[in-house]
Amino acid sequence: MNYNNQKLIDMLAAEFVLGTLRGLARDRFTRLMLTSTMAREATWKWEQHLNNLASSIEAVAPDQQVWEKISQRIDNNVVALNIQSRTSNDENNTFKEEVKKPKSRLLQAWSLAATVACIALAAIVWQSKTPLPISNFESSQLAVFKNEAKAPLWLVDVQDQNLIVKASASLETRTDKDYELWMILKGQDAPVSLGLLPKDGVKTLVRNSRFKAEDIALLAVSLEPLGGSPTGSPTEVLYTTDLVVL
Amino acid sequence: MDNDHLLSLLSATAQGNKKAFATLYEATSGKLFAISLKMLNNRAQAEEALQDAFVKIWHNASDYQVSKGVVLSWMISIVRYRSLDIIRHNKVRKEQSLIDDYDAVDSSSEDEDLNIGELDVSYEDDSKLVDCIEQLDQQQRQAIHLAYYKGLTHHEVVDHIRSPLGTVKSWIRRGLQQLQRCLTL
Numbered sequence: 152m153n154y155n156n157q158k159l160i161d162m163l164a165a166e167f168v169l170g171t172l173r174g175l176a177r178d179r180f181t182r183l184m185l186t187s188t189m190a191r192e193a194t195w196k197w198e199q200h201l202n203n204l205a206s207s208i209e210a211v212a213p214d215q216q217v218w219e220k221i222s223q224r225i226d227n228n229v230v231a232l233n234i235q236s237r238t239s240n241d242e243n244n245t246f247k248e249e250v251k252k253p254k255s256r257l258l259q260a261w262s263l264a265a266t267v268a269c270i271a272l273a274a275i276v277w278q279s280k281t282p283l284p285i286s287n288f289e290s291s292q293l294a295v296f297k298n299e300a301k302a303p304l305w306l307v308d309v310q311d312q313n314l315i316v317k318a319s320a321s322l323e324t325r326t327d328k329d330y331e332l333w334m335i336l337k338g339q340d341a342p343v344s345l346g347l348l349p350k351d352g353v354k355t356l357v358r359n360s361r362f363k364a365e366d367i368a369l370l371a372v373s374l375e376p377l378g379g380s381p382t383g384s385p386t387e388v389l390y391t392t393d394l395v396v397l
Numbered sequence: 398m399d400n401d402h403l404l405s406l407l408s409a410t411a412q413g414n415k416k417a418f419a420t421l422y423e424a425t426s427g428k429l430f431a432i433s434l435k436m437l438n439n440r441a442q443a444e445e446a447l448q449d450a451f452v453k454i455w456h457n458a459s460d461y462q463v464s465k466g467v468v469l470s471w472m473i474s475i476v477r478y479r480s481l482d483i484i485r486h487n488k489v490r491k492e493q494s495l496i497d498d499y500d501a502v503d504s505s506s507e508d509e510d511l512n513i514g515e516l517d518v519s520y521e522d523d524s525k526l527v528d529c530i531e532q533l534d535q536q537q538r539q540a541i542h543l544a545y546y547k548g549l550t551h552h553e554v555v556d557h558i559r560s561p562l563g564t565v566k567s568w569i570r571r572g573l574q575q576l577q578r579c580l581t582l
Binding site for chain 1: 419426428430434444448451455456457459460465467469473474478544545549550551554569570574576577580
């Protein structure tokens with residue numbers, strides 16, 4: 152499909168906004184918006200046009216509890232961030248354990264099995280000369296970014312509070328640029344930044360509160376000026392991958 | 398709703414001002430909830446969509462740019478996409494009540510007070526879109542309305558108005574093309 156065709160992009164954007172673009176076609180267009188200014192601008196234009204249709208809908212007051220839940224979620228996020236900043240110093244392990252949800256035995260068994268599977272997968276996909284910090288892997292969600300030659304570049308290990316990212320020796324190090332990690336949530340057009348990726352070694356990123364496997368359509372890496380995206384959107388998408396749930 | 402007022406509230410929200418965010422919620426939640434309710438036809442799920450949308454608005458307020466349209470349109474898109482996502486993943490749909498909306502043969506809705514089935518559209522504003530959409534053929538307009546207001550897929554529109562898939566796709570595509578021509582004149 153020729154994504155440089157303005158008419159085609161306009162119609163895809165119109166059906167995306169209308170909602171009739173569904174399934175894989177919708178996911179493809181969401182990915183296209185990551186890299187195509189034409190697609191993003193066409194979508195914004197149709198949103199401005201078609202959302203005028205909503206003027207015919209009379210407001211209906213939601214229940215008071217909706218606002219209470221929103222406030223709670225926002226406040227919880229603030230608390231969660233505070234917890235992370237404290238535990239990252241490695242001085243408050245007791246406090247960290249207090250805020251962890253209690254795990255059932257079944258969950259613990261599953262967690263152990265997932266850890267083993269996780270390590271096995273990591274060992275298979277990772278062909279770096281440098282051994283992985285296996286003791287760090289406790290999660291059941293992983294992502295591996297590979298280049299065109301299928302060489303692994305980054306391994307992302309998803310943990311309760313953090314994303315542990317390890318850069319591979321295969322990664323071409325750029326001193327004039329940074330690499331930024333993004334998630335694209337299902338049904339949403341704007342990618343969400345997850346932070347800058349390491350150019351070597353291991354880096355811990357704070358896990359975004361909306362990082363939930365079931366909500367994520369895609370993960371992406373973009374090439375950015377030093378310091379990260381200046382616009383809040385990816386500048387040049389280099390790689391995309393799926394989140395693997397074990 | 399005055400866009401300058403909403404813009405100032407959104408700007409303050411982007412800086413972490415919860416009071417401004419609460420005022421923004423008060424000003425817009427009724428409209429956004431009604432949009433979601435019309436699409437999902439389910440109060441609990443519409444509240445879930447509204448909740449998720451406002452949490453996203455809180456986190457992404459700084460991503461808003463004027464080029465994305467007026468503030469309310471940007472917010473409407475967020476709640477619509479979340480509602481479409483819920484439709485897509487949970488497959489919650491009251492097909493029978495949708496048919497009732499158009500046939501107007503059954504007024505015994507579970508939530509009569511919500512009046513969410515009505516698709517007798519009357520626009521409050523006088524935007525160019527309203528002029529342009531009034532110029533569409535009745536079938537094109539009906540198909541676009543069903544997709545926009547109810548979040549129906551092509552196949553669901555087919556079931557709803559009992560016309561072949563190719564015809565429905567053509568109505569929507571040609572309707573959108575005609576809208577685009579009209580809007581750029």
